[in-house]
Amino acid sequence: MRPDPEDLYRRMARARFCEEALSALWERGLISGEMHLGAGEEAVAAGVTAHLEEGDAMALDHRSTPPLVARGVDLVALFLEMLGHEEGLCAGKGGHMHLFSRDLLSASSGIVGSSAPLGCGFALAAQYLNPGKVAVAFFGEGAVNQGMLLEALNLAVAWKLPLVFVCKDNRWAITTRSREVTGGRLARRARSFGMPATRVDGTRVEKVWEAAGRAVERARAGHGPSFILASCPRLQGHFLGDPLLRVFREPLRQTLEIGPPLLRSLFSRPLTALASRVPRLGTIGKTIALLGVERYVLERDPLQRSAALLTEEARRRLEEEARREVAEAVERALETAGRREENA
Amino acid sequence: MPEMTFARAIDFALETAMERDERVVTFGEDVTMLRRDLFVRFGPSRVRQAPISEAAFLAAGVGAAMAGLRPVVEIMLVDFIAVAFDALLNQATKVKAFSGGKWNVPLVVRASCGGGYGDAGQHEQCLWGLLSGMPGISVVVPSNPKDAAGLMLSSIECDDPVVFLEHKLLSDYWLDYLGLGGRETVSFDVPEAGARGEVPSPPVPVPIGKGIKVREGGDLSIFSLGVSLHRCLEAANQLEDYGIKPAVIDLRSACPLDRELIVSSASRTGRVLVVDEDYAGYGLSGEVAALLAESGVKADFARVCTEEVIPYARRLEDEVLPNVRRIREAAVRLCALSP
Numbered sequence: 047m048r049p050d051p052e053d054l055y056r057r058m059a060r061a062r063f064c065e066e067a068l069s070a071l072w073e074r075g076l077i078s079g080e081m082h083l084g085a086g087e088e089a090v091a092a093g094v095t096a097h098l099e100e101g102d103a104m105a106l107d108h109r110s111t112p113p114l115v116a117r118g119v120d121l122v123a124l125f126l127e128m129l130g131h132e133e134g135l136c137a138g139k140g141g142h143m144h145l146f147s148r149d150l151l152s153a154s155s156g157i158v159g160s161s162a163p164l165g166c167g168f169a170l171a172a173q174y175l176n177p178g179k180v181a182v183a184f185f186g187e188g189a190v191n192q193g194m195l196l197e198a199l200n201l202a203v204a205w206k207l208p209l210v211f212v213c214k215d216n217r218w219a220i221t222t223r224s225r226e227v228t229g230g231r232l233a234r235r236a237r238s239f240g241m242p243a244t245r246v247d248g249t250r251v252e253k254v255w256e257a258a259g260r261a262v263e264r265a266r267a268g269h270g271p272s273f274i275l276a277s278c279p280r281l282q283g284h285f286l287g288d289p290l291l292r293v294f295r296e297p298l299r300q301t302l303e304i305g306p307p308l309l310r311s312l313f314s315r316p317l318t319a320l321a322s323r324v325p326r327l328g329t330i331g332k333t334i335a336l337l338g339v340e341r342y343v344l345e346r347d348p349l350q351r352s353a354a355l356l357t358e359e360a361r362r363r364l365e366e367e368a369r370r371e372v373a374e375a376v377e378r379a380l381e382t383a384g385r386r387e388e389n390a
Numbered sequence: 391m392p393e394m395t396f397a398r399a400i401d402f403a404l405e406t407a408m409e410r411d412e413r414v415v416t417f418g419e420d421v422t423m424l425r426r427d428l429f430v431r432f433g434p435s436r437v438r439q440a441p442i443s444e445a446a447f448l449a450a451g452v453g454a455a456m457a458g459l460r461p462v463v464e465i466m467l468v469d470f471i472a473v474a475f476d477a478l479l480n481q482a483t484k485v486k487a488f489s490g491g492k493w494n495v496p497l498v499v500r501a502s503c504g505g506g507y508g509d510a511g512q513h514e515q516c517l518w519g520l521l522s523g524m525p526g527i528s529v530v531v532p533s534n535p536k537d538a539a540g541l542m543l544s545s546i547e548c549d550d551p552v553v554f555l556e557h558k559l560l561s562d563y564w565l566d567y568l569g570l571g572g573r574e575t576v577s578f579d580v581p582e583a584g585a586r587g588e589v590p591s592p593p594v595p596v597p598i599g600k601g602i603k604v605r606e607g608g609d610l611s612i613f614s615l616g617v618s619l620h621r622c623l624e625a626a627n628q629l630e631d632y633g634i635k636p637a638v639i640d641l642r643s644a645c646p647l648d649r650e651l652i653v654s655s656a657s658r659t660g661r662v663l664v665v666d667e668d669y670a671g672y673g674l675s676g677e678v679a680a681l682l683a684e685s686g687v688k689a690d691f692a693r694v695c696t697e698e699v700i701p702y703a704r705r706l707e708d709e710v711l712p713n714v715r716r717i718r719e720a721a722v723r724l725c726a727l728s729p
Contacts, residue, residue: 072573073575074575075573078507078508078569078576079507079508079509079510079513080509080513130704130706138701138702139699139702139703139706140702141508141509141510141703142702143509143513144510144512144702156510156512157469157470157472158442158470159442188441188442189442191441191442191443191446192442192443192445192473193443193446194445194473219419220419220420221420221423222419222420222422222423222439222441226439227440227441228441285571286571287570287571287572287573288571289566290423292572296572304426307427308426308427308430310427311427311428311431312430312431319431322433323430323431323433326429326430326433326434327430329422329429329434330423330426330429330430333422
């Protein structure tokens with residue numbers, strides 16, 4: 047089988063434009079709470095969902111919109127949910143961290159790591175009720191130190207579940223560098239449970255597509271779970287308004303907020319401790335600087351990288367179609383939401 | 391007395407305790423950033439960042455406390471404590487009893503709690519009722535900076551496990567982090583008297599299990615804590631228009647309850663309203679009713695609590711969490727029962 051670059055790029059473009067639309071709605075104050083975007087994870091979402099068919103399940107984390115959009119969730123219902131409207135995907139009661147689509151057998155959760163055991167359950171039901179159907183569990187590399195996730199890796203192997211674990215490695219667990227709190231190597235860790243694990247460049251959709259194809263095929267054939275470790279960027283920080291990224295966007299304001307208390311700590315008594323405190327101040331600064339460098343200098347945008355698979359004409363056409371579709375969905379959602387306010 | 395924010399008051403108390411006692415350490419997810427001022431001052435051996443592994447690092451807190459440290463373990467949002475429940479339910483709270491009183495666990499669990507900013511019911515719960523149900527634990531819920539500092543100090547000084555809950559509507563950095571994100575297009579109903587105020591320097595311990603009457607009145611006793619306390623005070627002002635003068639009591643600790651204060655106030659007014667942002671069933675409000683019944687106090691009783699999963703949509707959320715209108719209406723109904 048060969049990938050269909052147009053199909054993959056369409057999935058990615060729709061997902062990206064949805065994330066951009068969400069960002070704009072959030073800025074306008076129309077979305078509440080912590081808005082974690084999956085901007086940067088589009089190639090992972092597209093490359094995996096391209097292999098899914100009706101009856102396959104997805105267990106999602108707090109960046110759940112790209113897989114749902116790539117899979118074909120109703121966009122108007124999705125945006126109405128974000129607006130907290132009763133005609134939303136979950137009647138306005140779930141919101142962006144708790145999106146549920148029974149039609150797509152897809153559920154998300156804001157509890158880090160919980161998608162893995164949930165995916166085991168989806169896979170168990172498939173194994174029993176619908177042989178040949180599979181489940182996918184998406185999570186970040188920050189989640190791999192949760193006990194329940196590690197238990198799920200073992201459970202899936204022990205029960206030979208038709209499950210694909212997709213670990214999106216953006217290198218940051220909230221504001222902590224994952225490597226500072228993670229022992230060993232993740233692919234090796236997954237393999238030690240007795241399942242195949244593949245590392246892929248998660249910004250290259252064709253690479254993700256290939257790896258996901260092998261894993262899904264193995265699951266469908268009843269040979270058990272696999273693990274995909276896909277590196278990808280976190281283009282919008284941990285969530286929109288991430289205070290550490292604001293350091294770069296509004297340096298003066300953030301420095302005035304963060305700076306004085308730090309200086310107070312630096313110079314608190316006993317002053318003899320000053321020498322040991324200076325490097326710690328450096329640790330804070332280094333973390334913020336690294337976050338900025340990775341975000342603004344090193345990050346590779348999966349859409350740009352995948353555009354090379356297409357002719358310029360095709361790319362433009364697909365983007366225009368996706369942009370129009372998303373814009374129309376946002377407009378219809380806002381209209382519906384406005385209608386309610388006028389009636390109230 | 392210096393004026394400070396609720397959030398600063400808590401860290402001020404923690405800083406004071408760390409300065410006085412080298413055994414006091416703090417760890418949890420992101421603490422290098424969240425407690426960066428303490429990190430710079432005390433260093434990575436006392437302010438330690440943890441992986442997203444609540445079950446492991448909270449249970450490690452229990453072991454560390456048993457072996458001589460006085461850890462303040464941060465669970466970012468109290469909702470996440472579900473991941474680590476064994477550490478409290480079957481470990482921390484059992485040690486003293488199982489060791490015949492010979493071994494204790496001086497552990498503080500610090501977590502943010504509460505709603506009102508549209509984050510829905512996986513990130514906005516209070517859970518102090520659930521936590522208080524375990525024998526062997528204390529749970530404190532300050533409503534203002536002075537009590538926040540005082541209760542943090544008492545929690546650290548306590549020789550047994552204490553859960554310290556920090557309401558996100560009162561803590562400016564949490565609200566900015568999770569709710570505002572630097573936006574000026576959203577606003578929240580933040581009780582000013584709770585978010586900022588005078589704090590003695592050095593902070594003065596507030597005894598765990600001691601409530602305080604914050605408003606005098608003879609018609610009705612309103613018991614509350616945390617952000618709801620401020621909603622009660624607002625409702626009490628409105629109740630004056632109905633000719634109702636309620637006493638308002640800040641319980642400050644969900645566990646243990648201030649039995650003496652609750653009994654004396656309820657006996658005097660004969661009417662009791664519990665306003666609790668936590669769930670209605672099997673929790674604080676029922677516990678107050680049981681305590682009064684056991685003490686032989688005859689009082690009319692009502693409660694305003696959270697009765698369902700907290701929804702995402704903010705207009706729905708406003709109705710689900712205790713609000714001033716619901717408190718006022720419940721008080722009026724209660725007073726009409728036995729005029």
